[in-house]
Amino acid sequence: MILDQFNLSGKVAIVTGANTGLGQGMCVGLAEAGAKVVGVARRSCEETKALIDEFHGEFTEVIADLSSTDVIPVIVEETLKAYGRIDILVNNAGIIKREDAINYTMEDWDAVYKVNQKEVFFLCQAVAKEFIKQGEGGKIINVASMLSYQGGIRVPAYTASKSAILGLTRALANEWAAHNIQVNAIAPGYMATNNTTQLRGDEKRSEEILDRIPAGRWGTPADMQGTVVFLASHASDYVNGFTIAVDGGWLAR
Numbered sequence: 001m002i003l004d005q006f007n008l009s010g011k012v013a014i015v016t017g018a019n020t021g022l023g024q025g026m027c028v029g030l031a032e033a034g035a036k037v038v039g040v041a042r043r044s045c046e047e048t049k050a051l052i053d054e055f056h057g058e059f060t061e062v063i064a065d066l067s068s069t070d071v072i073p074v075i076v077e078e079t080l081k082a083y084g085r086i087d088i089l090v091n092n093a094g095i096i097k098r099e100d101a102i103n104y105t106m107e108d109w110d111a112v113y114k115v116n117q118k119e120v121f122f123l124c125q126a127v128a129k130e131f132i133k134q135g136e137g138g139k140i141i142n143v144a145s146m147l148s149y150q151g152g153i154r155v156p157a158y159t160a161s162k163s164a165i166l167g168l169t170r171a172l173a174n175e176w177a178a179h180n181i182q183v184n185a186i187a188p189g190y191m192a193t194n195n196t197t198q199l200r201g202d203e204k205r206s207e208e209i210l211d212r213i214p215a216g217r218w219g220t221p222a223d224m225q226g227t228v229v230f231l232a233s234h235a236s237d238y239v240n241g242f243t244i245a246v247d248g249g250w251l252a253r
């Protein structure tokens with residue numbers, strides 16, 4: 001039956017940036033669908049764990065700073081130690097640094113690229129190796145952005161990194177489809193999280209953005225849940241290499 005295809009019971013999901021925002025929302029959604037969730041973050045995920053404990057879901061955390069690729073084998077090992085397998089990877093952690101392009105520093109560029117690009121690729125690679133070893137396929141879901149499609153203002157490294165996520169998602173989908181691995185992405189619109197605190201604090205920019213969103217509101221972490229569960233589940237087995245916008249209609253304008 002169709003709803004059974006969305007059921008994630010017995011699946012193990014790794015979600016990066018699990019302590020807050022969209023990552024927290026996706027952890028809760030995946031756990032509600034039955035997955036055992038490993039949340040990766042550089043600080044405690046106790047709030048996420050408490051939300052999942054409310055419905056007796058499964059959650060464990062791995063503390064890791066995703067600006068270094070040294071943590072990748074640890075994330076894989078800790079997941080296998082906790083739950084014995086990996087079925088789903090959600091690359092959600094990301095940072096944004098705002099500055100006029102003319103003044104943008106190499107330090108900021110490298111900081112954004114380490115988390116938003118290098119870490120994402122090498123974590124995909126490490127988890128895909130496990131998927132291939134397990135021999136049952138797997139699901140990778142990257143988090144893109146409206147700035148995978150548009151230029152943005154004062155965020156050149158972020159725009160470049162998120163545009164690259166869209167391309168990387170296609171590239172990996174092509175190479176790993178033969179192993180029954182689907183690689184897709186979600187492009188959130190303008191969502192009320194720490195990532196947009198500065199933007200929402202700027203009255204003029206905030207009003208301009210809100211006026212342009214057909215849904216008439218900022219998105220929330222809960223808005224990500226349906227799409228991430230779909231992309232993590234058998235319901236999306238023939239969806240591969242695609243980036244789905246969850247944007248209240250922003251791109252349709």
Ligand code: NAP
Pocket residue numbers: 016017018019020021022023040041042043064065066067092093094095115143144145146187188189190191192193194195196
């Ligand atoms: P957020 O609340 O700032 O969450 C970002 C997450 O990434 C946090 O858990 C953060 O941990 C984690 N993170 C950043 N650097 C890290 C590092 N070095 N090591 C470990 N974890 C690290 O913002 P969000 O909106 O939920 O962002 C989630 C994803 O959605 C990001 O990829 C973002 O670019 C993307 N996105 C957001 C929007 C939006 O409007 N909010 C729109 C499009 C795309 P800390 O809490 O410790 O910083």
